[in-house]
Each structure stands twice: as C-alpha cells, then as structure tokens.
Amino acid sequence: MKPDYETVIVGAGFSGIGAAIKLDKAGLGDYLVIEAGDGPGGTWYWNTYPGIAVDIPSFSYQFSFEKSPDWTRTYAPGNELKAYAEHCVDTYGLRPKIRFNTKVLGAAFDDDEALWHVEVDSGRTVTARFLVNACGVLITPNLPDIDGVDSFAGVTMHTARWDHQQDLTGKRVAIIGTGASAVQVIPEIAPIVEQLSVFQRTPIWCFPKPDVPLSPTARRMMRLPGGNTVQRLLSQAYVELTFTLPAQYFTVNPMAKNMSKVGEAYLRKQVHDPELREKLTPRYAVGCKRPGFHNTYLSTYNRDNVELVTEPIDKITGSGVATVDGETRDVDVLILATGFRVMDADDMPTFPLTGSGGRSWREHWDKHRLQAYEGVSVPGFPNFFTVFGPYGYVGSSYFALIETQTHHIVRCLKQARRTRARRVEVTQEANDRYFAEMMRKRHRQIFWQDSCQLANSYYFDKNGDAPLRPTTTLEAMWRSRRFPLDDYAFTS
Template sequence: MTTPEYDTVIVGAGFSGIGAAIKLDNAGMGNYLVLEAGDGPGGTWYWNTYPGIAVDIPSFSYQFSFEKSPDWTRSYAPGHELKAYAEHCVDKYGLRHKIRFNTKVLAADFDDDANLWHLRTDPGGVVTARFLINACGVLITPNFPDIDGVDSFSGVTMHTARWDHGQDLTGKRVAVIGTGASAVQVIPEIAPIVERLTVFQRTPIWCFPKPDVPLPPVVRKLMRLPGGHTVQRWLSQAYVELTFTLPAQYFTLNPMAKRMSKFGEAYLRQQVRDPVVRDKLTPRYAVGCKRPGFHNTYLSTFNRANVELVTEPIDKITGTGVATADGQTRDIDVLILATGFKVMDPDSVPTYAVTGPGGRSLSSYWNEQRLQAYEGVSAPGFPNFFTVFGPYGYVGSSYFALIEAQTHHIVRCLTHARLNRATRVEVKQEANDRYFAEMMRKRHRQIFWQDSCKLANSYYFDPNGDVPLRPATTLEAHWRARRFPLDDYAFSA
C-alpha cells in the first residue's frame, strides 16, 4: 500500500479551509496541508477588496461560534476587518506553517489502486493525500460577461473581484456593468468622486436598509463579558434566519415573505425621487428569487446629477465606450465589471479539475446527472473527496454556519475511517439518491419555484435549471451533520 505525503489536503485558505483545519487539529488529525493560490488567508476577503466591501449579514453571525471576535467596529464588518479576522484565526490556531501559499491546484486525480489523491499544482509539483477536502469558496472566480468587444476597450477595465487600487477614479467617466451585491456596495462609494457614472442594469435588485452602525466602546466591552457574545450571536442568528433563510426556504408557508416586496417598494419610493428611474429600479420578481442587497445609500445614489441608470441592452463595447441597442454610445475612461462570480457552474466549482476512479470527471458527472451531493458534502463515485460548499448543503444563512456543519460531517467520516483503519471512504449511491430525492420533494416550498422568479436572472439557478440550495433551516442542517447514518458511507481498507 502506497503511503501518501499527507493524510488530508485542504484546498483553499478562506474561512472554509481555516475551519476544516481547526476541526482536523481538534480531532487529532494534524497530518494535513492547506494549499492556497493567494499569498495570504481569507479567501473571498483576500481576493475582493473593492471600495465599500463589507459583509451583508451582521458581524456577530459572520464568525466562528468558537472564536467570537470582540474587535468588530461596526454591526456589519468592513472587508478589511474580515481579512484581519482570518489572519487572527490562522495565527491563534497555529495554522500558518501548514498552509502553502501562492500554490494553485490545477487538478486532482484519484489513484484507484492506492486509494489516494494526486494533486497537480502551480508552481509545478504533485502532492499526494489520502483524503481531499475542497474548501474553495464560490465568491472567488470572476464571471466575465459575454459581451461583444469587451476585450477591445482601450481604457482601464477591472472586475470588482480583482480591484486595481493603483487606479484613481477621481474625475473619470466610469461605467459599471451589473447591479448585484458588489455593485450595490461599490456604486455609492465611487459616485461622489467620478465625473460621470453610468450604471448598466440588466435586472434590478431588491435593496433594503442596512442596520449598519458603529459599535460604541460600551458595546464592544459587553462583547468581552462572559455570555455577552452568546446573546449577541443568538439575536444575530435569529435576525438572519428571519430575513433570508425562512422567507426563501419556506416561502409558501411564510406569509411574512410575501409582504417583503411591499416593504422594498416603500423603501424605493422613499429613496428615489425620479419616478422613471424608480420604475427602472423596481424588480418584477419576488424578494428572495436572487439575493437582495442591503445598503443605506445605494438607491439614493441615483438621485445624483452625475449618475445615469441605463436599462437598454448592451450591444457591444467599443475601444472608447459602451454601445447600447438603441444606437447610443457612452464614452468612458474606466469600465468596471460588477458581473459576479461563477457560483453554480459545474466547471468552476471546484476551481480545479477533479477526476475520480476510471477517469470519471466530477464536472461531467454534475453536468450529466445534475448538481447533487449527499448532505452537500460527498458525491458517489468520488471516494475520499469531501466538499464544504457542495450542492444542497447551504441553507442561505451565514457561511460560518455552513462551514461548521459541513466540517463536522467530514470529520465524523474521517474519525470513523481512522477507527476502522479504512483507507477508502465513499458515499453509497442509494444514500445519495435518497438525499437528492428528498431535496427535490421539498423544494416546492422555496421562493425559487414561484412564477415570478423566472424574471430574476438569478445566479442561484444552475445550467440545469435547479437551485442547489438546501430547503432547510440552519438548525436542521447542524442537527443532521451530527446525526446522519455513518453506514450511508462505505468504509474499506
């Protein structure tokens, strides 16, 4: 039997990878390596540094339950504080020497005879491991728009996920393509300094006020008291569950969800003076079909004289500007692509090629069989492979709730394998089929299957027309991570 270099390799040093590493150490499984493409930890908060970036759920929920920070300065932490929190966790839990930075995983190939993974990396080299944990996030790989001439623009082009801080936008003519979550944050930040800002919108986003306030010293002191963190976290979790998870996952059973559109429309009327612009900013789909925005000045930014909202389809991008289908061309100096990420694309999740026994490709499996994974963690036919953000794992609340549930699931499997001296762990086909059937049976109550969502152009929908979000609450996901039957997996030497 071939002995691999590591028992486990974790791909990604964002919070998923950090959480998985801490969980392995706590279980006494310290022979692991974390591979990270960037030169520092943080994942989403390493790659995304655009002006105005901040978390869109309360800081008290956006952290590990076992490592609550007393250092948040606002109720919704800005991006640099999340990056600092990642650095803090890496150092406090002694992970840095187990992370290989500036190392991009190109492919993972399973050796069926030796029951181990070969990971090809850039810089060149191969790392072997018995088990592979995919901890790549979904808000990392930029989605570049398929627009004619997008590469021909002679000015400055940048995606929000790869912001160039060397560019000064002061006094420039700037175009932003997209009105999703990143655009909601960046548009109000740059509008006051540019000469002219043109926002090209395909589909409007529901935007709600954000209870984002500075945390005064007295509140931060309370966070350091025994129990103070716990109270704040539970209140925060309840808020997150009530404002997204329950309305989205239990839309047909939750009358409050149906009233959120009225609240959104009222906020629009309050914020936007011009009735024509207001109408353009009004979504024609129900709240929750796509993730809403939360910002206190996004909508009012369209009252500014130097901001124009364009809803005509883009025809092409020229060397000097953006041409729309009505024949107009708006000359610009800077083109900002706020076009999101490849979230539900089987060819981009994970961000590297995964090949199982017999040359079976994970992306091909998902393309042919639809996105699916047992409890959002494991796919049949891909032994010793686990993923933190897998299909039908995420319920829509804090990513940290997902990370803690899924890493608990993974470590339960690895602990059982160690106790039984198993070198191969694979979810059974019947277990996967049972779970997938359950997801299909329950999804009718989700918001996504209501008629109005056909107008949303939501990234939640994958190429097969599915929405691989788990129709459950956060508590149910946590309970099942601790109670799923271990005999749903096959363990062998």
C-alpha cells in the first residue's frame, strides 16, 4: 500500500521545523507536518505570559544554519522567538506542508503494511511510512492536584495559556508555583496588582541574567560575514560551561560545587529581610532542579504588596486559597505557574501510540522505564523516531538537541531509501547497550547527589530516573554522525 506521505512529523515547533528542513535538504521532501495550533512556534506559540523570554543567550537559541541578525537583546523575548519560527517556516518554504489547527488523537503501526495510521481530530486517518514525534515538552500544562482548584469563582489561568483579555491592574492575585515561568511573571505583574500572594512549595535557585539590549555595533556585527558565527560559538561555550559541564560532570567539576555560594550571595544582595531570605533559600544543590535567571525576581519580594507564602495549600475555595494553618487569602485572580508534564510517558508524545503487535508505548515505558536508543528510537516501535526522547538531551541549547537528533533520524531514513527498506527498527541489543551505558555514566551527574531528593524537580520521572544524557553537546553531536547503522534492522 502506498502511504499518503512518506513521513509525518507531529508538531510545528522548532523540533518539527528543524526536522522538516533536514528532510528537504536530504531530498526526503514527501512529508506532512501536523500542528494543533494555528501557527508555528510550539512553546513560543502557546506560552505568551508577561515577561516570557528565553533563558539561554539568543545566539545559542537558534539553528546553526539560520542565524538571525534581528535579535534585540542578549536573551530574546518570546515575541522575537515566535517571529523567528515564522521566519524559518517561510524562508524554507515549509508552510504549504504544515496542516495547522489539526490535533493528532493517536497513531498505530500496521505490521502487514509497515505503515503508521495517524488519526487526527478532523475524523480522517493519515498514513505514513515513517512517523517523527516533534512534540515539545514545554507544551502540556501541569495542573496542580489541589482540592477545589476547579471551584474558584474568580479568574483562573495557567501561565501556558495566558488570557491577555484579563487586566490585572488593582487586582488581588495569587500565583501558585515558583518555577521558571513564575520567575518571569512575578516581577512583571507585581507593580500593577493590589496584592500578590506567591505560594511556594520548593524555592528555586535564581542567578543574575546578563540580559542587555544589543547595541547598534553588536547588531551590525551579526550582519557581517562570520560575525554571528563568532557570537554563537562564544554563546555555546558559555552555555556549556554554566550548565552542561556542571550538571553532567558534577562529581569531577569543582566549579559546580561552588554555584550554591554564588546563588546565596546573590540572594543576600537582592532580599533585605533575613527571614524572607531564609524562606527563599533552596536546600538542594544547584542543578537538581532547573534554575531561574532574572535580575528582579528576588528583589520583587521586597515590595510591600508582595507576600511569600510557604505554608502548604489545603484547598482552593470559591473566593481564594486556604493554607493548612487555617488562613484563607481572598483573591480575584488565580494564576497556576505549575509548569508542564515533562518526564511523563503520556506526553512523550502527547498522543497514544501503538507499536508493532499492538504494543502500547505507555505500557512499554511503564514496564521498562524511560529509555530510547540515543534518545531517538525504541524497540518494538518501527519506523518511529522522536526528537526529545529519554537520554537524548544534555541540557544545553534545545537547538543543539534538534540538530543532533534530526541528523540521526535523517541517516536512518536515507539508509532505508538506499536499501529499499519498508521497516526500520532499532535492535534490542543496541537499545540495551545504550541504556546500560547511560546507567554506568550517570553517577557523575548532579542529580544523584543526596540533596536532590528535596528539589521536587521535573527532571525526575516516576521511577526516580533523570533521563538526561550524561555527556557533552559535542559528544552527542559526534555520536549522531557515527552511530552504527547496523544498530537498526532495515527490512525490505
């Protein structure tokens, strides 16, 4: 049976955009991108809350082959990242191959036909030889398991689904969570609200952010031949030195062990009240949980109209938030800054997946723990590849991950074309070998230090694993170009 498309890519965020560009460059242009939103951008399409911005330098947060000369700051705001996604889609002619406003409801592999049947919400089924999951991980809101959260009579919104029609001026606002999104939202809304109550379960390490407007000279440099390449290399080195190496090589990296002192010093400088400072001080090592980078988040707690609440929440009432000490804070607006469902088998991908022989993706991972060969492929799920899989991401620029994993995928698809293979599946032996290597190397990571048990971090899945690749960015890139193709079975 001839499929509708050789390849279906799910998601038109930067992962899907990068995969589509790579396929076109490889001469594999018979594909369709399916996107639930009405525009590209993924994370930067869905997340539009006040103050949203990237937390690594703009020069690293872009494709190496499409470096933008239009960044206005060292850390690009969300609207510029959304515009960059639109630019990439139009520059590479992808728009006609993207089906917007279409949600994938499920996908099942047909062993007889060696095809994927992809069910979409329009009621039709799209068939494809190969299926690429390019769903991002900062997409599906994580709703808190708090009694009465649905009973609040005022306005409720999650940071990932911000309602811009709501004017917070003069309102009493409660925000639940102090993760990366809250770090950006809180300083933006504090000056305009009457009262802001911040409910904190676990404090976050926050560091200063070298976020400055790019001068006319710096912007001119981005347009010179090689200018933006130099800026990108310097930026990549900064990202690698400040996260990847400290997190992945914590036990052998003395710099990593001093990061807590840097964070404590910054906290002392920013927050005046010693008691408040104590509440904002994390009890876990830097890196156990995604840190925040902001220049005014901590100092915002010095404001008279901002209250930090560390008493656990008992329930949400019709008028406010009640804590276990018996106190209730009446509010007009409830903001859920409770993050995303990240290391969850139900959201990688965001739709039910049935592999060879009726095998369930979720049940497979429930039984065998989160694992994937080079973070891309899983035995029993032929012709299926994922950009963000377990033990694929090293923690540096997400664009480095996209380019690394799409290179891996394209190598497999080109080999399938050369051998006229209808079925491509990673071998169990190769998968087991890679997973054993990840387990053998992970002791160097920050995540296995005792204090990380206090972090309440989404890096950890329900099995207690932190499925990040314990290597450098360069090693991951090298392996995507050198892994043995014999680790896959190509069946014609």
